[in-house]
Every structure is written in structure tokens, then in C-alpha cells.
Amino acid sequence: MKTESLSGATREAFLGLLDDPTPQVRKALLAHFVTLGQPAVQFLQEVAHGSHRILARHALWYLDEIKFSDPVAEFLGFIRSLNYELETGALLLSRTVSPTLDVAACCMALDQIADRCRELITPPATVREQCRIVNRVLFHEWGFRGNVENYTDPLNSLLDQVLLRRKGIPLTLSTVYLLIAERLGLELEPVGLPGHFIVGCFTEKKPFFIDPFDGGIFLETDEVFALLRANKIVPKSTDLMPTPIREVLCRNCRNLVNHYKAGGDSDHAKLFASFVEEFDATYERHTT
Template sequence: MTHEAELATLERLLDDPSPVVRLAVLSKIKAAGLPGVLWLEALTKDEALATHARILLADLRTPEAAAHSFLAHIRDPHCDLEEACLLLERATDPSLDDDAYSAELDRLAERTRELIAEPLDVRAKCRLLCRVIFGEEGYRGAQESFAIPSSSLLSQVIRSRRGIPISLCLIFLLVARRLGLPVEPVGLPGRFMVGIFRGREPLYIDCYEGGAFRTRAEVQLLL
């Protein structure tokens, strides 16, 4: 029997409560190698089997498997941004929890909701989000540790409150999406910002500079 056929058979045993069965399933998945780990990663999207798949994955994840999962995930042009960040970071830390970011991002979103008094436009809401992230919570550009890998990894940025432009923008974007704010990532030469494209003129949020709002003309001067 091929590994693919064995894995399909094992799917029916993932929720078996017997420790003996669980060990046997784990052994078979290990024998399948990387395809077995990727198969389990896919099952984390199955509502009925997700919990069981995650338990087994805790013993099986490797940097190589994480890298393959990341590459497979980003092939979809509509892939989930937060999951992509998580999968990428798992290439350096396979033990990273599935909810490594969500609690902090949810908390930042909830605090911002407390400050929003409707009706407010997108720009005003973004200013409140900047107040929370860069004011109250003290997220800042990693001036002295720009080249340190931890300044690029979201779990480490959340812990230290210091990050490079793209990691700080990712935190802003992921919280903004929880709030339903229509903002977009903007890659620029030597810079990364968040764009607000509602209204007559675009505005850009420079997360590395504490959430400073910049006009198109100001951004052009920085390039």
C-alpha cells in the first residue's frame, strides 16, 4: 500500500481515543515523512479533525515541513495573510502555536473598537488604531536591531514591541482587517507602508515612524 493510501485510511482513526491507536497512527505518519506532515497540516482546516491533527502535529513539525506548507499556502493569490505569517515563522520555530498572534491582535482590535464613536471615516479610524498600537502599546521601529531576525518575526515583535517596517505594517494590517478597515500594503523602494485609498488623495501610514500619516508628495520625497 502506498503512503497516500495509508494516510487516507488513517484519517478515520485520527479521533480514536485509544493511546495505542494514537501511537500507531503517529508511527505511520512519521514513516510517510514530509507528505505525512503536509497531509496533517491540510487536515487542520477540517472542523471535525482539526484538534486531533494539531495534537499530532506538535510531535511532527519540522522547519522543512513548515517551509513546504508556507510555499503551498502562498500559491493561492487569496491566501490568508495571518496564516502565511505563521507558516513562515514556523520555518524557524516549528513549535509555534496556531494562536501565537491571535490573542494580541484581537486585544488591539477590541481596544480600538472601544475608542471608535461612529460615524467616523476610514482615516479617523486608522488614526485611532495608530494611537492604540504606537501610542498606548508602544510599538516602535527597531532602530538598533534592524538586521536581527527577531525583528521580522511577528511573535517576537509582539513580545518586544520592536520591528522592521514590514513586520509593524503586518501587525497594523492584521488588526485593521479585524476592524473591517479597507487598507492595503504598499511596497516602496527601501520602505514599506500601509495605504488608505479612500477619498480624493491617498494617504500612507508609516508604521516604522510611529504611525505617521504621509501624503503622496511626502512619500515621494522619501524615495
């Protein structure tokens, strides 16, 4: 839905400045948004739910700064937009639990990890070689790991808390891995296995997989199938297909439903169950 309160010229001017990193520009633009109030919020929400990944991230930052947005409404709007982008979606999801989440700090944390990887990557390097560098930085230098001691802690499923505590579950550690890879220009994909979550690379002659929950171990196709069989799951070739971002975020919500229930927090369990229902309803509306 377009924001009628802002003229086309004003909208274009804001869009042209939204990703400007200059402190003076950001301060002035923030002051304009605060003065405009709700029309500015509606404009920023529209951009945050749009298909332009970079502008969406900046719009989310401004929304966080002016504190005018309703995090639950924001995430529902994102779900209904069908413009699914992993980083924006994961941060919006986290804001439903922590409305004062510092979006810029989360993005900066990911940027710092990616910057360190760039320092160590010597071109030309294959995707697999670059992933080895990501493993070294993420799991050894930064110390990210699977939270095997308290797997059902809901904080394991919230991106900001995973970045802060450097531990999570397979889905969120895979999310961190993918967001770093994206910054490095690596074409990796989320792979939602039955009962587990890994990262896949399908750009080389033979696909290979990475398990961030297990320290970034590399897996070949037969090894992934063996992992499934070990968990009493009959593997299918479709299990290795890339998982759509919509399903990654919906599965994140389902995990939170289960983990909040396990912790006796029925209110948050109901909230994330409503997000799962909205993902399903939105998908059904646009596929039938």
C-alpha cells in the same frame, strides 16, 4: 493533494468542527488527530495551505499542538500552494525558526489589540479616523516601535518576536498593522516601497498612507515621493501600488537572509535564501 487515508465523511466532519472554540470539542478533536497520526497531519497541512483563512489558522493551531509537523516542510508547502494569506504565512515563516511557537498566543495578542481598538472606535467613523485609533492603541498604549537601535536583528523580522518585544522593522510592523486592520474590517494594503515598507488605503477618494515604523504617521502621495527622493530614489507611480502577499512574504525572507548574514549565521541565511528561491520558482512555474 487530497488525503486518501481519511474518508470524505471524516474530512467533512473534521472541517465542520475545526473552528469550534468550545474547549471540550477542541480537546476531543486534538485527541482524534493525535490518534490518527500522519493522516491527520496531512489533512491539517492541506487545510493550512488552503484558501479558507479562518480554517487555515485553526489547522495551524492543531498542527502546533500535536507537534507532528516539520516547520520547514510546512512553509515550503505553503509557498507551493499559491494560497497566500498574510497571517498564516507570517506565522509559518516564524515557526521555521521557533518550532514551538505558540500560534494561539500570537493570534490572541492580535485579537486583544483589535478588541481595544473596537472599544475606542465610535461609529460612524471614516477609515482615516479608525486608523488614528489603531495608531493610539498600537503605538501609544501597546508601545510598538521601530527597532532603530538594532535594525538588523533577525528577531525584528519574525512575527511572534515582534508581538512579544513590540518592536520591529517597517515590513513586520506593517504586517502587524494590517492584521489588526483586517480584524476591524478595514481595507488596507501592504505597500512595498524601494527601501521601505508602509501601509496604504485606496478605498477613499484620495489614497493615503501610514508609516508604522514612524509611529503611524499619515502620508499623502507627494509626501511618500518626497521620502523616496530623500533616500536618493527616483519615485515612480508604480511604487505606490499594493504589494501582493507573495511578495511581502518573499521580501520578509530576503530581509532575513541579509540580517542573518550580517549576524554571521550562515545556516539560517541559507535556509531563508532557499525560501526566496522557492517563491521565485513557484511564481515562474505558474506564470510561464
